[in-house]
Amino acid sequence: MTQKLLPAFLYFEKQIQYSGLIMKTIILAFVLNFSGLFGGEYWQQLVTYKMDVKLDTVAHTIGGHSTIIYLNNSPDTLQHFYLNLYANAFQEGTVKHREYLAGLGRASRGARFKKGMDPYFSKYDISNFKIEEKDFTLTDTFRIDDTILSADLSKGLAPGASMTINLDWTQNVGEFSERAGRVGKQYNFAQWYPRVVVYDENGWFNEPFHAEGEFYGEFGTYNVTMDVPRGYVIGSTGTVTKGDPGWEEVRVDTSQKFSKWLKEFKSNRPKYDSDERRVVSFYAEDVHDFAWVTTPNFLYESGQWNGVDVHALFNQKNGKKWTKKAVARTERAIEWLSTKFGMYPYPQVTNTDRLAGGGMEYPMLVMDGSESEGLILHEVGHIWFYGIIGNNEVREAWLDEGFTSFQTRWYMMDRYGNHGFDMDGGRLKDWQKKYWKFGNSLGNTQWGMINFMSSGQDEPISRSTYMFKGTRAAGANAYTKPSLMLDELKYILGEEVFIKGMQEYYRRWNLKHTNEKRFIDAMEDVSGEDLDWFFRPWLHDTRLLDYGINNWKKNQKADDTWDITLNIERHGNRDMPQLIETTLADGSKHRIWWKNHKFRVKDTFTYNVPSKPDYVTLDPEAQTMDIDYRNNFEGINSPLYVFTDGHTMPNETMFYRPGMRYSPRNRYVVQYHPTLHYLDKDGYMPGFSFKRSYSMLEYVESDLNVGLETKETFYKLAGWTKRPHKSIDQINYHIFDFRGVRGSGLTFTKEIDRNNSVNGLKRMNFGFYENQVKDTSRTHLYDKGRMIVASTKIHSSFFKIKNEISFDFTPFKASDWSFSRIVLTNSFDERFGLFGARFRQIYGQIWSNQNEVPLQERFNVEGAGSGDLYHKSYLRDNTSFYGNKEFFGRYHMPGDANLRAFGNQGLSGVEQVFAITFEGFLTKSIAGINFELAGFIDQGTLTGSKFVVGDKGFNNSTLMDYGIGLRISTSIFGQPLYLRIDKPFNATIDGKSIEKMNDWVLSFQKSI
Ligand SMILES: [Zn+2]
Structure with missing residues (x-):
């Protein structure tokens, strides 16, 4: 029932309250009928196109004559008439072009247009325009503004009347852009003809063609005659009524091996004179658009489902991929879609190879960038949602794209299992x-x-x-x-x-x-x-869904059944009934729906199960957008997490599988693998590493090792968790004890603008870390003592430059030292084709009392400071790379002053730094390995300690080094691998070369 009917209905109801239900029903029926007469009834305009067009493959034009009969089924007298001239959008200065320049629309498309519209230039020339109602001329003039042609009708077109529009037109066909145009010899004709603008209950939809957004068309009948060069083969909306589209001339003999057949086919293909032509007529009814594709390079295969002809037209060069598959997948698509949603109503479906990535849908014809099954499903699916059920794609794109995305995923999961792709499709080793x-x-x-x-x-x-x-x-x-x-x-x-x-x-x-x-x-x-x-x-609206169980009570009853009472809480702000699954002690499952969900934040729900319950799950198959399943469980007993009192999500535990991206919605993934660390003092330190993750919401990694010589144990636990509805977005924590040095830390992160790529503040961190160093026999990175540092960081981004400012200080006299520190860094890393540049600039200053600042808190000269180095098991001590002391000396982990050639000098860090690192690089991928050749300059002005014992230190000293580097990145068995070798040519302090610079450095991390 429509809302506007309600007052009338209520009025009638009041008058006839006494007359009872029968009378009410009669009145209701009357009101419903009545509403039909006064505008509630659906209507749609009817258009009939007759087009004779000729393709000129030298001038790259298409054009001819259109006759359009327009029947006004609306209750309104029309004073105006409009045509869409979509191809006009591909000129400088159009709405589309200006929107792209303003950064709207898809970046990949916009990037091309920013270089200039010339290659894609397309435009209509229109002449002999006339609109007549019978013999009366309604107008013979028109205006064109952007992609809309407008005409004023002199006496209007009454409801039920029809008019005839005649025009001659020519379109310049530009290179392929967005959905249409030339690709080599192929012409993809989409949105290619002057097309009637829709008039519906909202009036004329005479919007220009925007950077983003699609189409809307009137249903009708098309009679199209195409005149193309003789060698060109045509695939089109509709069925052939006259002439030969050329399919049989290029039909693949699928009984032969494709490559063998193609070789023979090519040698036998006749050559045609340039003046020989092919003229074909196609007819289509009950469609709201008409598209076609033509090229001399098409091959043809066909099939059938339930009386519907299936045509596949693909390029010779893609034939090996498309042969047999395209037809079979198209047949399966129309079968599945017909069974699920409603019978395919047209006589044929044509799947064409559009020679450009992606795909596009038209009635009876799709243009696909590949033979991918998901793509074919999506585009053929559009023939239902867009084609048969025609929505205004600009106003409500979800009614076609949302539906086709949904049905594609459903089909792929139906066919290939829950992972939703063809395992044997060649994507995986x-x-x-x-x-x-x-x-x-x-x-x-x-x-x-x-x-x-x-x-x-x-x-x-x-x-x-x-x-x-x-x-x-x-x-x-x-x-x-x-x-x-x-x-x-x-x-x-x-x-x-x-x-x-x-x-x-x-x-x-x-x-x-x-x-x-x-x-x-x-x-x-x-x-x-x-x-x-x-x-x-x-x-x-924009809302997030999240339900959870706060706690439960279970009571055994006299009849041995159990009553369960759940306290359900809505943490998000969207309502949803909950399917509750109770796993019983005998392993069987009991399911019941909680439906008291509307406008309810908390509810207590009691139900009965036949035997002893073990645990309870909300939405057991993770079918909803519940953003956090960690609170959807009650009664889980996990020996790993004794603190959670059963109020946790189960683990799925497995041996570590490198490169695997597996993030179930309602399971933690725990992976473990053995590790082997080393220190001279402890000898080899075998152990295990555990990683537990919950997609984007939680990660924790822990290491446990035992020294074979000393039998000492060492551990580290570090991770983060996100709180989706809280004002603090992420909490990072770590705690470790490596004997002699132990520490912990906590950081709260507030995301300010996570996904936006434009300028501004990105996020803030507040936190502290704490270390206690009692024995430095296992590391040279620390001075003995106790230290607590409070830290605040603000991250921002301006014009692709990332900025970070941090303030640190030692609070409450709890440390053996007292200092404050400020650090500002800016960095930039961009690629321009094969070339790229990156830089990083740092300004840092430490103010302290007489006790100075310990080693671990100063700015390191050659790279990252003690805290960062110490987190890597192989950098904890100069013996920790399996006893190879050379390794630590030459290892470069980026950070602090970042003067990479100054490693291995025993420099002990400084209190003031102003430094710049610059790299220019050339990058290329060969056989799955990415190579980078870089030139670098590191320069810094430093003040502070120089050597550990007795030295005047740096006082505004200028340090510099430069050189070249080679970097290799690839992945082996899914494990990413990065190796950097830099070769400094010179390293100077105040212009004087130092005696023993680090003449090469090595790293598993990038230089900035
Ligand atoms: Zn789509």
């Missing part, structure tokens, strides 16, 4: 297939969107595409977020009701225009539920 675990495709997608939605950059789905602040928001809101909304809807309604709802939506709106309300009404009518609580927050 055998060892990866064998040893890696793969997350659920739905879960992986959910993580991606949780990351985005909790970034502060989220916007509501129901927004015109060009209104989003950035491309990430436009993409997320058109594609991924609504696809996950549909998954949630399927979960709460159940698959059967959901499919019924989709089929009802299809039945009502096939070959019509849809919108949000029409979809929601179909779902509400079929499910019998009011779903406003579900759709409003998803579509018109």
